[in-house]
Structure formats: structure tokens, C-alpha cells
Amino acid sequence: MDDKSPTRDFTPFGDNKPLSTESDTRETLRNAAKYRDAKKYSDYFIVDLDTHHYETNSWTEIVDFIEDPVLRAEAQSFKRHPDSRLGPVLYHANGGMFSQSVSGRITHSNLTPGEKLDDKSVHADIVPLRRAMDSFGIDRMILFPNALLQVGTHPHVKTEVNLAFAYAKFLTEMVLPGDPRLKTMALLPFNDPDACVRMIEMYGDHPSVVGFTITSARFNPVHDNRYMRIYRMLEERGIPLSFHAGFNWSDGYMSQLDRFISMHALSFVLCNMVHLTNWVLNGLCERFPKLPVVWIESGLAYIPFLMQRLDNEYLMRQSEAPLLRKLPSDYMRDMFYCCQPMERSNTKLLQATLEAMNAETQLLFASDWPHWDFDAPSVITDLPFLSEQGKRNILGETARRIYRKL
Secondary structure, three states, rough: OOOOOOOOOOOOOOOOOOOOOOOOOHOOHHHHHHEEEEEOHHHOOEEEEEEEEOHHHHHHHHHHHHHOOHHHEEEEEHHOOOOOOOOOOOOOOOOOOOOOOOOOOOOOOOOOOOOOOOOOOOOHHHHHHHHHHHHHHHOOEEEOHHHHHHHOOOEEEEHHHHHHHHHHHHHHHHHHOOOOEEEEEEEEEOOOHHHHHHHHHHHHOOEEEEEEEEOOOOOOOOOOOOHHHHHHHHHHHHOOEEOOOOOOOOOOHHOOOOOHHHHHHHHHHHHHHHHHHHHHHHHHHHHOOOOOOEOOOOOHHHHHHHHHHHHHHHHHHHHHOOOOOOOHHHHHHHOEOOOOOOOOOOHHHHHHHHHHHOHHHHHHOOOOOOOOOOOHHHHHHHHOOOOOOHHHHHHHHHHHHHHOOO
């Protein structure tokens, strides 16, 4: 693939100076750009499976795409009150005490709201994303929203549906056409299976929509018969399905935690573990064997634990999982996982984890930019125990194999 944007700029930007909320993305990622050149990332095809678009920065535009006229009018009414602070109107946030910026010490976690966006030829949201792509040396960037990752806990299903469609329409009409390297996995309004079917029918063939995602911060059993039509549609079309983790501090177990570090360590893992366990033990891998399933932003340390735990239980109670024809861990090895955030405090454990999951064919690179715990491609290229082809697969070749529109 050689259709990199002609605007790609590998030149380090600006002088060294303290970073702030007004810093240029290229300045924030200056060291990443130096590493990119030193490691010759131009020789790799790199796909970032998880970059976050801060949709609330463009919320006044997004609400114009809301289909329901009453909800649209409610959201638009805030525009007529310039003295009010327009947050993500209609959005439902679960509570909790958290500060991802660590009391302001991390300055880039909101796409530097004061950054000068001087390129007027494209939508403003594209500019910092393009700068990040160029700084990291990334060839394709798959966008996910930020606040909307919690839409699965919204108490009003109609609002979840309308926000999912409004965001998809905004992205595909206003943002993604501005740079062919930008793609997305559209949100499925999973609380309404019929709306999910309509989402797939509307965007399944869109060139910028490479797959669909279920936000994992929700309480829907993925094996419910209401969803089987959705999975069949995706399988027949050869379109991957992803589960994107998120925090849910209002969950009964999570609400016991009193620090962001505790919630972040557990919540992003727990939600995907529950959905993955239901997916495997209810035989969905057997029912939809050709559907690529991707698990995003739960790290990797939980994978060998869950493999061993499910295998142990299955060998004692096989009658409760009658559709399975092999061990749960074997089905897990057929799935795909994003590396972020890669737990690297113990190299031996990391190596064992990657071996257990067949990482050289099943792992996908994700940066999670611009979140505070983002990873650069170096988390893969610097691993001494991966083969050269394995690194290339993880950085982009495996993604190119399962996402046909890259």
C-alpha cells in the first residue's frame, strides 16, 4: 500500500519547550518522531487499531445529524445559549472520582484543546489526528469516540440509537473523507438489535467503515438470541466485530474502588472478560466460525488467566458448554486482541502471554492515542523475542488481512 497522504511531514516541529494544553501534537510527539526515523518505520505497514477522536470537541456539529427531530431540537437548543457550557448534550456519563490528567500533569489527554489548527482545507478534527499519524509513522488510523464509549449504559435506548447514527453520519461525511488513511469501526447501538441491523445495512459497504464495534461497558448478554442476526450479517459480509472496553465506575463491583488507578486497572478488563466468556462458552465461535472478533483496550495480561481458568472449569463441566468442540483456550487463540495497554513490568510474563495467545498471528497494534497511557509502535518493534515477520504482522499485516478496506 503506497497511498500515504501527500501532506505527510516527518520533520520535527518547533523548539524544545515545556508542554501545555496549547502544545502542537508534533511537539508532544517529538521523541516518537525521532524513534520513528531511527527504527525506519517507513519500511513497515502500520495500522493503529485504536485511536480516540474527542467527539465532544465537535458536539455542536454532531447533534445536527440526530435523526429524531425532538432529540435534535433539544440538543440544538443549547447552541442558542452562548453563556452556557455546551457539554456532550444527551450523553449519559457514569459517575466516579477520576482525573485522567493526574491533576493537570498530563497535558495532551484531550487532544490539546488550545492547539493551533492552521490547516483550513480539512475539518479541524483531522489536523491533530494527521499530525499524530505522521509523528508515529502510522499508515492507517482507526477512530473510536471517547465519551460515546459509555453510551451502552444510557438509560434511554432511543438516545443511544440516535447518538450512534448521528456520530456515524458525522464521521463519514465530515471527517473521514478528509484523509483516506482515517477509518472507523462504527458503533452498534446494541440495546436495539433492529437498529444494529440498520447500522450494518447503511454503513457495511462504506469505504471508511472497516468494521463495527460493541461498546463493552454495558450489561447485555452477547449470547442473547436477539443478536444472532447481527453476527450472521457481519459474518456473511466478511466484516470484523470488535468489543471496545471502557470504564464503568457505577458498576456494583467497581463502585467499591476509591481511586482512578484501581478502577482503570480492573474495569477495562472486567467488561471484556465477561463478554468474551459468554461468547466462548455459549458456542458463538462454533456458530460463527468465520466472523473475526477483536478485543480492544483490555491489555494482554488477562488472556492467559482466562484461558487457564475457562479450560479448568470446562474440563470438569463440559455438559454446560455443549456446543464446544475444543478447549475454550483454543477458541480464544482464534480471536484477535489489541496490544494496548501492553503490560511490560515483567518481560518473562509478557513473553509467555504472547506465546499463549499466538501473538504473531493474532495480536494487533493499537496506540490508544491521545489517552494518557498510549503506546507507540516501539512497544512491538523493541520486543526481542518476536520474529521480524511477527512484528510486521502485529504492526499492520494481520490487520490488513482481516480488515479488507485498509
